[in-house]
Amino acid sequence: MDFNFFDNLIGNIVIHTIFISLLGLYLITNLQWYSYKFERVLLKHSKPLWHVTYFGIPVIVAYFANQFFWLFLFLVYLPIMFLWYRKLDKKLVFTPRVKRFFFILISLSLFQDYLILIQIGREFSYFYPLILTIIGSFTFEKMVYLSFYFKAEKKLKDMKNIKVIAITGSYGKTSIKNFLTETLSLKYKVYATPRSVNTVEGIVRDINENLKNHIDIYIVEAGARKKGDILNIAKLVKPHISIVGKIGLQHIEYFKNISNIRDTKMELAQSERLEKLFLHKSVDINGLDISSFKNKIERYGNDIKDVSADLSGISFNFKDVNYFSHILGAFQSENLEVVIKTAFIFDFSVDEVQRRLKSLKQVEHRLQKIETGDKIILDDGYNGNIDGMLDAFKLIETYKGRKVLVTPGLVESNEELNKQIAIEADKVFDLIIVTGDLNREIFRKNLNNENKIHLFLHEKSLLKNLLSEKTTKGDIILFANDAPNFI
Numbered sequence: 001m002d003f004n005f006f007d008n009l010i011g012n013i014v015i016h017t018i019f020i021s022l023l024g025l026y027l028i029t030n031l032q033w034y035s036y037k038f039e040r041v042l043l044k045h046s047k048p049l050w051h052v053t054y055f056g057i058p059v060i061v062a063y064f065a066n067q068f069f070w071l072f073l074f075l076v077y078l079p080i081m082f083l084w085y086r087k088l089d090k091k092l093v094f095t096p097r098v099k100r101f102f103f104i105l106i107s108l109s110l111f112q113d114y115l116i117l118i119q120i121g122r123e124f125s126y127f128y129p130l131i132l133t134i135i136g137s138f139t140f141e142k143m144v145y146l147s148f149y150f151k152a153e154k155k156l157k158d159m160k161n162i163k164v165i166a167i168t169g170s171y172g173k174t175s176i177k178n179f180l181t182e183t184l185s186l187k188y189k190v191y192a193t194p195r196s197v198n199t200v201e202g203i204v205r206d207i208n209e210n211l212k213n214h215i216d217i218y219i220v221e222a223g224a225r226k227k228g229d230i231l232n233i234a235k236l237v238k239p240h241i242s243i244v245g246k247i248g249l250q251h252i253e254y255f256k257n258i259s260n261i262r263d264t265k266m267e268l269a270q271s272e273r274l275e276k277l278f279l280h281k282s283v284d285i286n287g288l289d290i291s292s293f294k295n296k297i298e299r300y301g302n303d304i305k306d307v308s309a310d311l312s313g314i315s316f317n318f319k320d321v322n323y324f325s326h327i328l329g330a331f332q333s334e335n336l337e338v339v340i341k342t343a344f345i346f347d348f349s350v351d352e353v354q355r356r357l358k359s360l361k362q363v364e365h366r367l368q369k370i371e372t373g374d375k376i377i378l379d380d381g382y383n384g385n386i387d388g389m390l391d392a393f394k395l396i397e398t399y400k401g402r403k404v405l406v407t408p409g410l411v412e413s414n415e416e417l418n419k420q421i422a423i424e425a426d427k428v429f430d431l432i433i434v435t436g437d438l439n440r441e442i443f444r445k446n447l448n449n450e451n452k453i454h455l456f457l458h459e460k461s462l463l464k465n466l467l468s469e470k471t472t473k474g475d476i477i478l479f480a481n482d483a484p485n486f487i
Contacts, residue, residue, distance in 0.1 A: 013113045015070050017106065019062065020129055022081050024105045026054045027130070029085075029092045035199065035225070036097075036141075046411075046438050054084060089460060097141055104140075105133040145201060152207035153236060162215060164237050165342065168222040168230055168265050169245020169280065171385040172335045173198075176245060177221045178363045179327075179339045183356045184346060188216040195364075198223030200232040217346075222268060227260065230267035241345065242268040243278045243338055246301075248385060249413060262288075269293050276345065278338050300338045307333045310398050311369070311376075321350055325357040328367040328378070331391040365482070367392060374473040381482030384410060386417045389480050393428045399476045405429040406463065407480040409439030422446035429478075431470060435460050 030050075034040035045051065058077050065072050085091065092098060108129040156162070165180065167173045174195070181192040197206050198221040211218060222233040234242075244265050247258065255261045266288060269277050277293055279285070281301035290297065306317040309330035316323055316333045318340060325336060336357060343353050362368045365382040376399075380392050389410070396403050405425050409418045422443045425432055431453045434443045440456055447454045455470070457463060471477060 011070075013110075015073050016113060017109055018078070019058075019073055020109045021102070021106065022077065023055060023058070023130060024102060024133070025081070025085070025092070027134075028098055028101050029088075032092060032095075032098065033090065035201075036138075037225070040225070050084075054081065087459070087461065097137075100140065101133065101137045104136050105129055108132050108136075145204070148208055149200075149204050149236070152204045155207055155211065156218075156237065159211075159213060159215070163217045163241070164220065164239045165217060165241045165243065166220045166222050166234065166237055166239035166268055166271075167243045167245065168224070168268050169243070170248040170261060170265070171388060172245045172331075173221050173223075173243075174382070175332065175363050175366060176243060176335045176338060177219055179335060179360055180342060181219055182360055183339055183343050183348075183353065184217055184219075186352060186356055187348070188346065189214055190217045190219065191215045192219035193221050197221070200229070200236060203233060203236065224264050226255075227264050228267070230264055231270055234268050234270045238273050239268065239271045240273055241276045241278070241342060242271060242274060243342070244268055244280060244283055245338075246280045246334070246387070247282045247284075248387065249417060278341065280334065280338075298341065300341060301334045304333045304337050309333075309395060311395065321354070323354055323357050325360050327360055327362055328369060329388070329391050329395060331387055367395070375471065376476040378476065378478045381479050384412070384481040386410060386413070386420065389421060390424055392478060392480060393424055396476060396478055397428050401474045401476060402431070402472065403429045404431045404433070404467075404471055404475050404477040405480060406433045406435060406467075406477065408436040408482070409434065409443060410481065411438065415442055418442045419446050426452060431455070433457055433463070433466065433470075435463065 030041045030045070031038070034044065042051075058072075061072050061077075062069055112129055156164075167176050167180075169176075177192050181190050184190045191211055193203060193206050194210075197203060203220060203222075218237070220233065220237050220239065222230050224230050247262050247265060249258065249261075255264065262284060266283070266285070269290075269292075274293055274296055276298060277296045278298055278300050281299055285297075304316050304318055306315075307330050308315045309328070311328065313324060313326040313328065314330060314332055314336075315325075316336070318337060323336065323340070325332070327336070340353050340357075343356075348356075363382075365379050366388075367383065368379040370377040370379055378392065378396070380388070383389065383392070389407075396405075405428075407421075407425075409421055418439045419442055423446050426447050426449045429452065432443075432447060433455045434440055435457045437458065443454075444456065453470070455466070457466060467477070
């Protein structure tokens with residue numbers, strides 16, 4: 001491909017390097033969003049037309065534009081890539097992996113250009129550097145990961161007295177993790193995986209970089225996109241206590257059916273040092289081989305009674321003892337039940353648990369109450385499941401003033417559940433703002449209450465001005481789920 005840029009080979013090298021760097025930027029940004037899984041970028045991307053606009057068309061133009069390509073690069077492609085990246089609310093994080101990717105890509109690109117300069121090669125190509133970078137980068141990262149994995153495995157093995165608690169489930173695992181961490185910290189040195197760490201790769205890094213030798217209890221959140229993901233985590237951390245939370249249709253597009261979701265979550269029971277397995281009442285174990293851990297199973301979710309929830313908190317009765325927490329949402333009572341049961345394993349008294357639950361902080365972005373002075377905001381941005389969202393609607397229903405909903409709907413779910421969300425939202429809220437394109441048409445078809453205001457927002461960047469214009473003093477605003485722009 002001869003760009004023929006002013007018949008200047010150096011000029012051709014410059015535009016070739018810029019062009020391949022932009023293609024690399026688009027590729028690595030998407031890979032980072034989707035945990036460096038090519039199949040997810042290609043088959044699960046919520047905006048597949050981006051691949052055509054920002055990668056496919058520029059590649060085609062590069063092949064056919066010849067000497068005029070530099071005009072396309074500087075007048076069209078570079079500006080649209082600048083605007084695309086600027087609008088992203090989840091920009092590329094320049095981790096060591098990303099830096100290595102760009103180093104390999106640019107090095108290979110310049111090496112190819114050098115071969116052309118000494119007339120070993122014939123023309124510029126972006127395919128060779130990109131393909132070789134992908135192969136080289138992924139091979140190198142796999143080698144780095146394996147060395148880190150064995151280091152983390154040895155570190156945990158050497159911590160003879162540590163107790164490991166692992167938590168999974170379709171919903172609620174982050175809340176349980178945070179509530180347990182706060183509760184058990186009253187008497188023990190506790191460390192939990194950070195907010196966004198729930199893959200085996202992330203946990204390996206967390207162990208190596210952050211887990212200290214003096215820790216008594218290590219609490220691990222385990223997430224999954226396919227069978228085997230939870231098993232890999234269980235093999236690494238070997239939990240003493242495993243908690244399998246509520247099973248539902250979250251990530252159904254990856255697992256295809258509820259049985260696959262259940263089977264994957266139950267991989268957390270495969271620990272050679274398992275002492276207790278807490279299973280939510282929604283986990284159907286019929287058909288599973290549980291012979292190796294049957295006597296270690298304890299159910300939860302059935303023993304909570306007299307649940308009462310409003311904007312001040314939640315109260316409930318568990319085994320004839322009353323508990324109260326400022327945590328919002330009736331659904332949290334079941335999460336708190338397993339926290340209570342786990343605390344009793346670690347020799348907490350009823351009084352200690354009662355006091356600790358009263359002091360629990362609301363998990364950030366999960367029905368987090370924010371009072372701005374003249375409006376109330378409930379930030380439920382990280383709660384992307386049907387049960388939690390509907391429970392938040394019930395909570396909002398107790399409010400006497402005007403009710404506002406901002407949501408993209410459910411992500412990684414199906415049309416039927418989003419239809420249910422739309423219908424229930426139309427009953428509760430006076431103003432509904434649907435953000436993004438993902439579920440817009442589903443909401444448009446099912447928001448039929450003519451007495452309510454329904455707005456559809458293509459760009460999240462416009463939301464702040466829209467809320468200033470459309471909301472008034474005394475409103476309560478629920479941010480239900482929050483999807484980045486690429487969703």
